[in-house]
Each structure stands twice: as C-alpha cells, then as structure tokens.
Amino acid sequence: MTNRRIVNILIVISLLFLTLIGYLTYFELSLKEKVSQNPFNKRQWAYEDDTVRGSIIDKNGIVLAKSDDKKRIYPFSNLYSHIIGYNSMTYGKSMLEAKYNKLLLGQDDFSTVFYLSSAKRAGYDLTLTIDHNLQKLASDRLGKRNGAVIALDPKTGAILAMVSKPDFNPNADTLAEKWLELTDNEKSPLLPRATGGLYAPGSVFKIITSAAAIEKGLDGETYEDTGKVTIKGKTFENYKTKAFGKINMERGFEVSSNFVFCTLGTQIRSEGLLEISERFGFNKTFDCDIDITKSRFPQKQADDAMSAALAIGQGETLATPMQMAMVTCAIANNGIMMKPYIVQKATNQNGFAVYEGKAQQLYKPISGEVASRIKSMMVNTVKKGTGSGASLRSYQVGGKTGTAENELTLKSEDKEHTWFVAFAPADDPQIAVAVMMEYSGGSGGENCAPIARDIIQKYLYK
C-alpha cells in the first residue's frame, strides 16, 4: 500500500515536471514574440543598437525606407506613412516597421544560432508589392481630401498601392515635433483609413446583395421604379429621387436604384444578407501583413425596413475600404478572394530570400457563374450607368459607385462618403481599385470614378 502511494506521488511529480516543460514550450511558441517586443526589454534596445535595420523597397527597387547609422529615413516622407509606419525610439513602431520588426532586424532562429561574431549585424531588406509610381499617382489624385485609395492585383492579392489621407511625416524630427498635434488632431491622421477606417459602404454593397439575389433566384423580376419606395413606414429614395420606370435587376444595378435593391432586401432579409456578407469576410479577421480591422455586418435579426437599408449598404453595416476592394477582387477573380499581402520577400545581405510572400486563397464567397454575372453588370455600370467616369478607350472597365449616408448627413446635406470600386480589363482582370472619400458629399461617380480610371490607366498602359 505504501509503495502504491509512493508511485502515485512519483506520477504527480512527473506531471508537475511535464507541466514545467509544457509551459516553457508554450511560452516559446506563443508568448515569446509579445514578451520580447516589450518596450522595457533592454535586450531589444541593445540588439537594435547593434543592427543596421533593413531597407524597404518597392517592387521596382525604389527605396522607401532606409537606415543611416541610427536614424531611420523615409525619403518620400508622408507617402508611405500608412504602409510602412514609423520606427522611433520614443514612440515605438507601427505598421510594417512593427509587424516585420524581427525580419528588419535580421532576427530569426537561423541567425540566432549561427551569429557568433561581434561585428555589427545587418537586418533583412523587405521588397514590397507596391508600385511606387502608382502609389504616388493615387496620393496626388486624392490630394488634400480625406479618404483612401487601394489598388490590388485580384489574381494574387498583392497590394499595388494603398493611400490613406490625412497622412503624416514619419521621419524622426518631424514626428517628434508634430507628435502632440498628430495624436490630438480630431481628424486622426495616425489612423490608416484604408485598412483601419470603418465606413458605411452605401451602394457598393449592392454587389453583395446582387450575389445573394442571383443565388436565391430573385433576379428575374421586373420592377416599376417610381424613384422612392416606402417599407414599413420608412421611405428610401433613389439618388436625387430619380424614377427609372420599368427596369430589371441588372438595370437597377447599373443606375444604382435603391427602389430595386430595397425591395430585394425585404426578400433576401437580413439573415440572408448576413450569411453572404460573412462569406465575403464581414465579421471575420485573418492574419495579414497589415492589420485589417474587422468589417461589420449586424448579426441581430432585422425587420423589413432595416433589411431594406442593409441591402443598400446603410444601417449598421461598416466596412473598411480594404474590405470593399477585396469584394471587388473576388468578383474579378471568378469568385475567389485572394488574401491581400504587401511584403513580396525579405532578403539577406547576399540576396538570399529568407521570407517570401505568397498568393493565397482567402475565401471563395461565390461561384464563378455568379461572379461573371455580376462582372458583366459592373462592366455595364461603367459603359452606360453611374460609373461612366471610369471608362477607358481601349480596356473594358467594371465598376460600382456608392454614396453613403452617415452620422453627419442627418444634420447637413452634402456630407456623404463617396465610393467607387472597379477592376480592369474585364476579360482578364489585372487590377482592382477601391476609392473612398469621407464626408466628401457629391457622388461616387463624380468624385471617385475618375481617380480609379487614372490609376487603372497608369497601371495598364505602363
């Protein structure tokens, strides 16, 4: 009996020791990253002092960030503030500088094991998927207006350009000088709007509503569009209350008829819209080079009036410009949504790639047939609908406009967010673009479509 109990104790002790080993392993695999990046970790400071931080270059080799002795230099100042972020002893790190800190410092298991000399270490250089010329054009065209422009390769998910305004100058001197102003500013210049700003998507959401309508076989009806429709006491008007008369869903999409889509909303209902939105990535997060805020579609069941509002991208739906760019990519890419990525590769001093960004499928929200139906609707929108501002002479462009009401439009007219999403060429999409201007007033077709056109043109006529 005694021996029996001694063995029991041996088992308990073994379990205790196993717990130690298990926790150490867990610490190493899961907690280590966060712990070692803590700003109080003196080892990290020492390591950074001993290392020449890697450069960041665009896909054509143009240097976007480099290190000179201990200073981090951003030659294009504001242009990459919401992609590369900043790297400061005082304020820490943000965006790619934070996410890829380890690679920029050349810290990986390989170098830890084999680094035995006392020479100054060299970090790894990052090559981005960004096209500097496109980035510059996008920023220039957005100008001083607040908003975001994103260009993606729909077949791979590579981010070609991504601009958020307002932006800031991440160079150390200016950052220190302007820091208080930046953090206090009510326009939040430190917020990367393209990936972190949440906006009502407005009529751009009709892409998703159409997909649901086609899947449910609700696309064959004909409507008598009177310019406005009243559902459960709530009235929805077309843009400028324009009546389109006898139209089908396709035509309703091209002219962005709220009459048609509100009616569809009451048929698909909020549950149906929720289901398809989640297939497109709403209410979901995924791991990405740049943190993308979760876009939201309300999960509670809604009545007919609310379902109608949701169908036209109003109500409580909020999306990041990146989310809508990804939706556009899925339409362009036969229903397959690729995972956005921005780091093409990381190379060591000898040019050997220690990390490579790969094209990965993220979701497959809809079938190829549904995607191609919507694709042709979007092409017609540019050809003979609200998106005519984006048409090009030698390429077929597909697009969708959006004008979204928000908390400010309740008080004053002319404060809508305006949107435009597009892809081209329609038969073999090379580029997808999303343009969003916050509180700009006007319409997506007037404000945003020309910017999207210019970017597509620059990219395709390179």
Added chain:
Amino acid sequence: MLSFKRPVNMLVLINILSFGLLFFYREPLDYNVLYVGGAITVLTVLTYSIIYFAHLGDEYLFIIVSMLVTLGVVMLCRLNYMLGIKQVGWYLIAICAFYITFALYRYTKNLEGLKWIYFGAGVALFLITLIFGKSVGGARNWLVIMGRTFQPSELIKIIFVLFLSCYFSGDRNKKIFNINERYIIAAAAYVYIGFLVIQREWGISLLFFITYIILTYIFDFDWLLLLINGLFIMIGGTIGALTLYHIKVRISTWLNPWSDIANKGYQITQSLFAIAAGGFFGRGIGLGSPQLIPEVHSDFIFSAICEEMGIFGGIAIILLYFIFVYRGIKIALLLPDGYDKCVATGITVIFAIQTFIIIGGVIKLIPLTGITLPFVSYGGSSLVTCFMALGILQAISSKKQVNA
C-alpha cells in the same frame, strides 16, 4: 578503455567542452577558467570513483547531481569568475559534508529514536536565527558565523524530514495526553511553517507544507487529517493573501507583472525577457545578457541557463531532476517499511517540490517565491545542505545494497 557509453565520461567531455568555450570566448584569456574547470572535473571523477569502486550505493545519484553542479558553475563563471571559483570551493566543502553525513547516517544506530531531539534542534535553529539573524532583502533568515553567512532554513529542511520520518516509522497509535499523536505532529509541522512565515520565507514554508502533506498521504493515510490540513491551509492562505502585503504583491505580480515593470514586476519580467531571448537553442554561453536579471546567480539561474543554453537546455535540467527523483523514489520503493524508506522518500520529495517551486516561479507558471534551485544556484549553505541530503540518500541506498 574509454567509452562514452559511461555517463561519467560524457560528463568529463561536457566539462571539457563548456569550460573550453568559456576560456576561449573572452579576451584576454583567463586561465582561472581552466583551473575552475579542471578542479570541478577532478573532484567529480574522484568522488564518483570512490562511490563506484568502494560500492557506496547508487552510483547515478552523484553523477546526475554533479552534472547539475557543473552547469551551475559554468553559468556562474560566465556571470562572474569570482562566483564560479567560490562555488567550486563550496563544492569541495559540500563533498566533504557529503562523506561525513554518509558515514554518520550509515553507521549511527537508533536514528529513528531521536524524534523530539530533531524537533528541538529545528526550533532552536529558528530561534537563533530570529534572535541573532541578519536581514537580507527583507527577510531575517541569515546567520553570520565567523564572517560567513549561512541560511539555517536550508539545514532545517533535512531536520524536518528526519523528524517526520521518526513519527511515520514509529508506533502510530500512541497517544500523548490522550490526543492522537498525528495531530501533535501536525501541530509541530505548523510550528516549523509558522517560523518560516515569520521569517517571510514563503517559498520554503510552501515547500515544508507540501512535503508534510505528501509524506502524510504516503505513510499515514487518513482522509480526515488531509481534509483538516487542506482546510487549514486554504483558510490560512486566503487570510494571508488578503491581509499580508508581501503575499498580495507576489500574487499581483504573478497575475500581471507587465503593469508595473519598473518596480514590483521588475525581477519576473527581466526573467521572462531572458527566457524569450534564448529561444529553443539559446544565444550561446557568453552571448546573452543574463546579468540584467537581479539575483541571477541564485534564484534566477534557471532563466540565465534558458537564455544562453536555450529552452532545450532548461528542459534538459528539468529532465536531470526528473531522473534524480526517479532514482530516489526507486531507492525508497525497494526498501521495507521503516525509517529509511520515509527519509529517502522525504528527501526526494523535497528536492522535487523545491525544483518545481523555483522553476515554476521564474517562468511565471506559479507565483514567484524566493528559493534556490538545488545544486545549481550559487550559495554555500544551499549547496552544502543539498549534498548532506544526498549523503543521507546515498547511505540509505548503500544499506539496501548490503541487505539485498
């Protein structure tokens, strides 16, 4: 014929490699390192040979322990040569103490009859510490003897085991003043724990409590007694956690050390930074920065080992303790019921739980309580008393061999 299948030869090889590395990595070359390495290797091989050729019982116990000591000395030399040299000196004294304890335990008769003498000796040591002791780091738990500091609680660990074993191997139905003796023994155990609490030795008092519970479970199994003890410690622990500032601080820095890194959470966060820096394979001996951890040479030596020898190095240490505990338990299992069996179990359990408490503490698995890592941490009283305990275990294993 030299073969690396023999553990002692592997140990020599590891000594040559690690001290060679320590010697070469820093300029100017310091020949002290070679003397330290040579001394520890000679001491180890010599003692091992004596144990092996004179048939002094289980030969593996000493091998495992000297591996631990070697790792500790390598780490100490890397942190500070002086500490390494001193530790080797303590190792020499500890081996002497090992032989003396071995001989005393092996050849003294009627050790199990000294129950109240053990108890008295323990209490006396506590009282002396309380009256003449010196405060180090907020706890009055050091004695100064001829200019050298000494921590009596380390020695009391052994006395505690010997005392409990007297009871467990004796007549258990005895009554003193009409009270069942097991409750008297329980009260005596809490006297020890009480002294430790007064001295703010949280780690060792926890160690004493767990050891007492485990030994009671094994040798005097009684649900009522275990239940009473469980309740007692739960109530006591809750009151302590709610009222005693020191315990509150320990619990809050365990739950969230990151909120106060500059002050209360400093030690544990520095320890975690060190472990995180090491990764699986470590940064290499001499290439990390373990000196950033306060008390790195004693309580936090495990973190330093993890930083420079990696998590695999740390796991190897845990496994060494595991084999040691396994050998100890094996010795106890093969003995007939009686005093030696209790002592062997008690000493093994003390080593196992002490290891768990301190390693669990520095990796933030459990709240941190200051206690040394047996055989590895720097410190004379810790090393010498650990080897005394080893001497007892060795003596018991040699008796078994004779009897078998």
